[in-house]
Amino acid sequence: xxxxxxxxxxxxxxxxxxxxxxxxxxxxxxxxxxxxxxxxxxxxxxxxxxxxxxxxxxxxxxxxxxxxxxxxxxxxxxxxxxxxxxxxxxxxxxxxxxxxxxxxxxxxxxxxxxxxxxxxxxxxxxxxxxxxxxxxxxxxxxxxxxxxxxxxxxxxxxxxxxxxxxxxxxxxxxxxxxxxxxxxxxxxxxxxxxxxxxxxxxxxxxxxxxxxxxxxxxxxxxxxxxxxxxxxxxxxxxxxxxxxxxxxxxxxxxxxxxxxxxxxxxxxxxxxxxxxxxxxxxxxx
Amino acid sequence: xxxxxxxxxxxxxxxxxxxxxxxxxxxxxxxxxxxxxxxxxxxxxxxxxxxxxxxxxxxxxxxxxxxxxxxxxxxxxxxxxxxxxxxxxxxxxxxxxxxxxxxxxxxxxxxxxxxxxxxxxxxxxxxxxxxxxxxxxxxxxxxxxxxxxxxxxxxxxxxxxxxxxxxxxxxxxxxxxxxxxxxxxxxxxxxxxxxxxxxxxxxxxxxxxxxxxxxxxxxxxxxxxxxxxxxxxxxxxxxxxxxxxxxxxxxxxxxxxxxxxxxxxxxxxxxx
Amino acid sequence: xxxxxxxxxxxxxxxxxxxxxxxxxxxxxxxxxxxxxxxxxxxxxxxxxxxxxxxxxxxxxxxxxxxxxxxxxxxxxxxxxxxxxxxxxxxxxxxxxxxxxxxxxxxxxxxxxxxxxxxxxxxxxxxxxxxxxxxxxxxxxxxxxxxxxxxxxxxxxxxxxxxxxxxxxxxxxxxxxxxxxxxxxxxxxxxxxxxxxxxxxxxxxxxxxxxxxxxxxxxxxxxxxxxxxxxxxxxxxxxxxxxxxxxxxxxxxxxxxxxxxxxxxxxxxxxxxxxxxxxxxxxxxxxxxxxxxxxxxxxxxxxxxxxxxxxxxxxxxxxxxxxxxxxxxxxxxxxxxxxxxxxxxxxxxxxxxxxxxxxxxxxxxxxxxxxxxxxxxxxxxxxxxxxxxxxxxxxxxxxxxxxxxxxxxxxxxxxxxxxxxxxxxxxxxxxx
Numbered sequence: 001x002x003x004x005x006x007x008x009x010x011x012x013x014x015x016x017x018x019x020x021x022x023x024x025x026x027x028x029x030x031x032x033x034x035x036x037x038x039x040x041x042x043x044x045x046x047x048x049x050x051x052x053x054x055x056x057x058x059x060x061x062x063x064x065x066x067x068x069x070x071x072x073x074x075x076x077x078x079x080x081x082x083x084x085x086x087x088x089x090x091x092x093x094x095x096x097x098x099x100x101x102x103x104x105x106x107x108x109x110x111x112x113x114x115x116x117x118x119x120x121x122x123x124x125x126x127x128x129x130x131x132x133x134x135x136x137x138x139x140x141x142x143x144x145x146x147x148x149x150x151x152x153x154x155x156x157x158x159x160x161x162x163x164x165x166x167x168x169x170x171x172x173x174x175x176x177x178x179x180x181x182x183x184x185x186x187x188x189x190x191x192x193x194x195x196x197x198x199x200x201x202x203x204x205x206x207x208x209x210x211x212x213x214x215x216x217x218x219x220x221x222x223x224x225x226x227x228x229x230x231x232x233x234x235x236x237x238x239x240x241x242x243x244x245x246x247x248x249x250x251x252x253x254x255x256x257x258x259x260x261x262x263x264x265x266x267x268x269x270x271x272x273x274x275x276x277x278x279x280x281x282x283x284x285x
Numbered sequence: 286x287x288x289x290x291x292x293x294x295x296x297x298x299x300x301x302x303x304x305x306x307x308x309x310x311x312x313x314x315x316x317x318x319x320x321x322x323x324x325x326x327x328x329x330x331x332x333x334x335x336x337x338x339x340x341x342x343x344x345x346x347x348x349x350x351x352x353x354x355x356x357x358x359x360x361x362x363x364x365x366x367x368x369x370x371x372x373x374x375x376x377x378x379x380x381x382x383x384x385x386x387x388x389x390x391x392x393x394x395x396x397x398x399x400x401x402x403x404x405x406x407x408x409x410x411x412x413x414x415x416x417x418x419x420x421x422x423x424x425x426x427x428x429x430x431x432x433x434x435x436x437x438x439x440x441x442x443x444x445x446x447x448x449x450x451x452x453x454x455x456x457x458x459x460x461x462x463x464x465x466x467x468x469x470x471x472x473x474x475x476x477x478x479x480x481x482x483x484x485x486x487x488x489x490x491x492x493x494x495x496x497x498x499x500x501x502x503x504x505x506x507x508x509x510x511x512x513x514x515x516x517x518x519x520x521x522x523x524x525x526x527x528x529x530x531x532x533x534x535x536x537x538x539x540x541x542x543x544x545x546x547x548x549x550x551x552x553x554x555x556x557x
Numbered sequence: 558x559x560x561x562x563x564x565x566x567x568x569x570x571x572x573x574x575x576x577x578x579x580x581x582x583x584x585x586x587x588x589x590x591x592x593x594x595x596x597x598x599x600x601x602x603x604x605x606x607x608x609x610x611x612x613x614x615x616x617x618x619x620x621x622x623x624x625x626x627x628x629x630x631x632x633x634x635x636x637x638x639x640x641x642x643x644x645x646x647x648x649x650x651x652x653x654x655x656x657x658x659x660x661x662x663x664x665x666x667x668x669x670x671x672x673x674x675x676x677x678x679x680x681x682x683x684x685x686x687x688x689x690x691x692x693x694x695x696x697x698x699x700x701x702x703x704x705x706x707x708x709x710x711x712x713x714x715x716x717x718x719x720x721x722x723x724x725x726x727x728x729x730x731x732x733x734x735x736x737x738x739x740x741x742x743x744x745x746x747x748x749x750x751x752x753x754x755x756x757x758x759x760x761x762x763x764x765x766x767x768x769x770x771x772x773x774x775x776x777x778x779x780x781x782x783x784x785x786x787x788x789x790x791x792x793x794x795x796x797x798x799x800x801x802x803x804x805x806x807x808x809x810x811x812x813x814x815x816x817x818x819x820x821x822x823x824x825x826x827x828x829x830x831x832x833x834x835x836x837x838x839x840x841x842x843x844x845x846x847x848x849x850x851x852x853x854x855x856x857x858x859x860x861x862x863x864x865x866x867x868x869x870x871x872x873x874x875x876x877x878x879x880x881x882x883x884x885x886x887x888x889x890x891x892x893x894x895x896x897x898x899x900x901x902x903x904x905x906x907x908x909x910x911x912x913x914x915x916x917x918x919x920x921x922x923x924x925x926x927x928x929x930x931x932x933x934x935x936x937x938x939x940x941x942x943x944x945x946x947x948x949x950x951x952x953x954x955x956x957x958x959x960x961x962x963x964x965x966x967x968x969x970x971x972x973x974x975x976x977x978x979x980x981x982x983x984x985x986x987x988x989x
Contacts, residue, residue: 006375006434007390013431014397017408031407031645032667053962079303082296093300095541098484100307102537103314103530104492104509111314114523118811119823120326122313128810129329140758140814142969159307160485164440167481171444171474201443209436212399219494228760229813229969231962240403245638246954248645250407257404264399272392322847328750328826339846347612347630407642414648499642502650503599503629514604514630522847 018261025255031248044255054256057227057234060146061260064235065214065267068153072210073203075154076161083162084169094166097159105156109220112152113139139224142232149220149233157213161206168202169195197279204275208268215264236260311534317527325523340524347525348511354532357491357507360425365486367430369479372437377467379438380445391442397435402495410499420502428496433486440485444478445471480544491537508533596889597625601640601654603874604630605837606911607710611897614905618896624889626653633657633762644669647881653890656706656877658697658944662951665700670877673704676891684895688916696944697875706875709898710837710906710913713938714770714870714946715931717824717839718831720855722751730855733863734775737831738799741807744830754803755820755829758813760965765957768964769947770833772796773870775862779956780948786956786985788963789978797974801967813968825849833859835872836935840910856931858938869938870946873913914939952988959984 025044029037048054079097083090100108116124118137127133134141138148172195180194196203218237221227227234227242236256244253317325319336327334344350375394379387405428413424448471456466472479494509501507512529602608608630619625629651631639640654644667656664664670677684686694690711698706716737718730726744731737741753756771757763769779775796781787804812809823821838823829825848841847842854861868876894878887896902903919906912907929914920920936948956963981966972 006371006394006438009371009434010394010397010431013409013427014400014405017405017412018400020408021404031641032663034645079300082300085293089297090300091545092542093304095538095545096304097307098488098541099311099534099538101488102492102534103311104494104512104533106494106509107314107492107512107526107530107533108310110513110526111310114326115310115313117326117819119809119819119828120328120330120826122330122332124811125328125330135810136813136969137811140811140969155307155310160488163481163484167477168443170477171447198447201447205440205443208395209398209439215399216401225814226759226761226763226961228962228965230760230966230972237401237403240401242958244403244407246634246958248641253403257401260401261399261404265396268392268395268399323825323845323849326822326826327849328828347609407646410642410648411646414646419648420650498635499639503627514632514635 021254022258024251025258027251028249029251029254031250040251044252045259047252048255048259053231053234054236054239056231057236057239058263060232060234061215061217061236062263064146064150064153064217065211067147068150068157068214069207069210071150071154072158072161073207075158076206077165077203079158079162080165080169083166094163098163099159100156101160103156105219106223108152108156109223112220113224116148140229142229145225145229145232149217149224152220152224153214153217157210161210164206164209165199165202168199168205171202172198200275200279204271207275208271211267211271212264215260215267314527314530315534317523318525318531319527320524322522322524340528344525344528348529350529350532352504353506353508353511354536356422356501356505357509357533358536359422360429360497360507361487361490363422363426364429364433364490365483367426368433368437368486369483371430372434372482373441373472373479374467375434376438376441377445377471380442380448381450391439394435394438398432406495406499413500419500420505422501422505424500425490425497425505425507428500429486429490429493433489436485436489437482440482441475441478444475448474484541484544487540488537492533595623595625596886597627598652598886598890598893599627599650600629600893601636601643601651602628602630603636603655603657604632605710605874606841607837607874607906607913610906610909610911613909614902618893622892622896624892626893641669644879644881649879649881652879652882652886653893654877654879655710655874656698657874658872659947659949659953659957661698661700661705661949662953664877665703665705666951669880670705671880671887673698673707673878673891673894677704677707680891680895684898685900685916685918688900688918689898690915690917690939690942692869692871692939692942692944693873693915696871696942697873698877700949706877707894707898708873708875708915709894709903710874711871711915711939712835712837712873712912713914713935713942714833714859714872715836715839715856715934715938716831716859717834717842718855718857719827719829719850719853721853722830723855730857731831731860733860735863737860738803738807741803741830745807750828751830752809752812752828753807753830755808755812755815755823755832756800756803757815757817757820758804758808758965758968759816761961762957763816763961764964764968765961766947767833768797768800768960770859770870771800773868773946774833774859775799776865779960780950784950785989786982788960788982788985789975794975794978797964797967797978800964801974804968813965836912836914836931837873839912839929839931844910856934858934867941868946869941869943871938871942871944872946952985955988956985 026039026041027037028040083094115121116138118124118128118133118135124133124137128135128137134144138144176194216237217235218241221233221235221238225233227238237260240253240256240260243249243256318340319338320334321337321339324334379391409428410419413419418424452470453466456470457463461469492509494513497507498510501510508529512526512533602611608628612628615626615628637660640651643650677686689708693708693711697708697711698704722744723730728740728743731740744751744753757767772793777790777793777796779786779788809828811819820832821841824832825842827850839856843851845851858867859870876897878890878894898915900916900918903913903916907919907925914935919925920932920939926932959981963977967974967977
C-alpha cells in the first residue's frame, strides 16, 4: 500500500525518540551526569504538580491556547471570506499577508519586545506617554503580559489560518454554491447552511494544527518576558526547556513534555468529537 | 449593482486595514536596517531618519548571506518535497480506505505533531550522531519532514475525502489504472490543497529555530539561527538583524506571489 | 550532497600529512610551530563584542600557523546548551569554546574540558604567566585547583555615570552605596526622561546576575562561609529591599523587564544617569554610530556600602578545550588559546574598541592609558580581584534560576523580600 512508507518513517523517526523520552521521564537522568541514572517512578510527575511555578505554567498554557486559537480562527475566517473572490488585489493581498509567518517566531518576539519597550519602543513609548499602557509597559504588567503575548501570536499566525481556510473555501464545489445562489438563499443562509458544513474539515484542520502549535509556545516567551513577570507568562514548553536545556535534567523535562503530549492529545480528541457532532448536526457528509 | 460594489469596496477597505496591521511591524523591522543604531531607539521614537547602508555592509562582512539563504532554501524545499511525496499518497490511501481504523491511523499521524520539540531533541540529536548525519542537511530535513508529513497527511486527507469516488470510478471504467486515475483525475482537483500544504511545509521549515540550532553546523546553518545569533553583541545588532530579515522574508513573499496563480477555485465542474 | 564527508576527507589527509611532520619534531617547542599541517578547528564563541574581532583576526592566525579557526557566534543560552550537548553527546562539533566565568564549576565537575595545568607550566615562558593578572587566572577557569579554561577576556565591574548630568546637578560621583542611592533619587526627573539608575529586572539570569552584583556591593552573599546557600540572610533581605526601592524610585519604567541589551540601549540613548556594568561595554558608549552620549561617560570603581571594604568584582570569559578531541587537535587549540591571550592580540582587541583586559602590560601601556583613562580602575580591580563575586559552583544554573524568580517577583509585585528569599533558600538547600 502506498501509505506504508509514510507510516514506517513516522515510527522510526518519531516514535523511537519519543519512547526514549517516556522512559527517561521515570528516571533522574541528568545530561551532565550520564553515568548515574536511577529509576524514580512517578517522582518527576509529582514534583511537577507540587511546583506552583509548573502549575501556573499549565494554567497559562491552556488559557493562551484557547484564546489565541479562538481569535485566530475568527479573524482568519473573516479574512478568508474577504479574499475568496478571484482578483489581482486579493492575490497580492494574500501574498503580502503571509509575511508575518515568514519571520522566525524568535525574531518576531524580539521585534515586538523592541517595539513595546516603554522607554524607547516605537509603540510602547507612545502607549505609555499617552496613558494607554501601564507605566511599566505591557510586557512587565502581571495582568497584561499574557494577553500581549496572545495578541502577538494572533498577529503572527492568523494569516496562516486564513490560508488554510481559504484553501478550503476554494476547494468547495462551485456547482453547489451556484445552485444555492440561484435558489435564492440569503447570504446568511448560504454561509451557515452550506459553506460552514462543507468547510468543517478545513476548520477542524486549522483548529487542531494551530492548537497543537500554540500549546507548545516558547520562542516569544523566551525573548520577551522570561516567563515573568512573576510566572504570569510561564508556559509548559518554557518550563520544560529550562529544565531540560539549562539544567540538563532530562528526566524531569521528559516528564513535563510527556504531560504536554497527553494534554494536547486530549485537546485534539475533544476537537474531533466536537467537529463530528457539528458535522452530524449540520447535515454534512 | 451598486450595493455589490459598495460591499466589495468595504471588503477591500477591511483588507487594507488588516494589511496595515500585519505589515507595520515588518516595515519597522526592515527600517532598522537602514538606520544607524543610535537612531533605531531614539527617544522619543519618531518615523523619520537619515538612511544608511552600513548595516548591510556589516551583515555581509560577518555572515555568509548567500550560503545561509541557500541552506534555508535547501532545507525548506527538501522538507516540502519529502513531506508531499510521503504524505499525499498516504492521505489518499487513507481517504479511500473504507475501514474504521483508517481514521485511527489518520489520528496517529496527527498525534506526531503533538510532540513537544524538547522531548525528542536530545534523543534525536544522539541518534543523528550515531548514524553520522549530524551537521548535514539531512538531519534537519528528516526531523522537519516528520512534522510536515503529519500535516500533509491530515490536510490532504480532508481534501481527498471531499472528492467524490465516482470521478475515479468513471475514469477506471473508461480504461484508466487506479494509479493513473489518482494522478490524472483526482490530484488536479485538490491542487489548492497541495499548494497550501507545500507552502505550509516550506514555511514551517523556513523559520524553525530550535531544531536547526542543534542539528546544523556553521556550514549548514539556516537564516533563522543566524538571525538570532546576530542579536546581542554591540557590533552585530538590530540594524544587522533588520538587514538579515530582508533575506528571510522576501524569498517567501516572492514564492507566495508565484504560487498564487495556481491557487485558484477548485476545478470541479458539474459531476453528474 | 554531504558536506561533512568532504570536510572529513580533507581532515584525514591533513592529519596523515601532519603526523609525518609532527613525528620529526622535538617536544618543548611551542605548540604553534608544531602544527604546520593545515587543520581546521571549530570554536563556539559568545556573541559579546570580542566575537567580531576574533572573526576578523582568525584569517591572520591561519596565515601564520596554517590552522584555520571557524568562529561560530552564538547567543548566551544557545552557547551553553549547544556545547554541553556537544560535550555530553561526544559529537566533537567544537574543539574550543568560550567559557563564562560562572560555568567553571559545572565544567570542572563534569570533566567537559581538559585541564590546562601541565600545558601552562610547560609553556609558561612563552605565555609570560607573570604578565597575566592572578585574579584572572584564578577567577576564570580555575575550580578547586583545576584550571579548566584560560582567561582571555576578563571583565571588571565598574560604575558608569554621566559626568554631565552629575555636573549639572552639582553633585559628586558617589563614593558609597548610600550616596549612590541618594544621588540616584535626586537625579531622577521622569518628565524629562532622566532616571537616576538602572539595572536588569527581567526574570531569570538578567535580574539574578544584576542583583547578585549589587548584593555583593552592599555586603550580602549568596553562599555562606561553609559554601552552602545562605540566600535568606538578613543582609540579603535588606539589600533586596534596597534594590526594590531603587527600581520604584529611580529606574526607568521599563527596567523591571530589562535585560543587558535593553539596559545598555537605555544608557546609550541618554535616559539613565548611572549603572553598574562590565568593562566590555564601555567603548561602545564612545561610538557615535550607536551612542548618543559620546564623551559624557565617567568610569569609577563600583561603590560599596559605607564602612565596607572595597570589592573588586571580576567576570568575563575564558577559552576551554574540548576533552573529547585528540592530542593533536588539543595542541592546535592550545596554540590558538595562547595566541588569543597574547599581549599582541589583546592590544588588537583594544584597538578595535573592545574592552577586554587580561594582561598587566596591556592595561598599563601608556598609549592605551591615554586613550582609555578608566584603565587605572581596571588595574586596581584586577590586582585585588574577587572572582567569587558570584558563586561559581556546579549548581549555579539552578541557583541563578531561583534567584531570578524570587527577585523578579519582589520587583513587580508586592512580595515580601524576606519571604521570597526564604522560599528560594528552601529550594536551594535541596540542590546540595
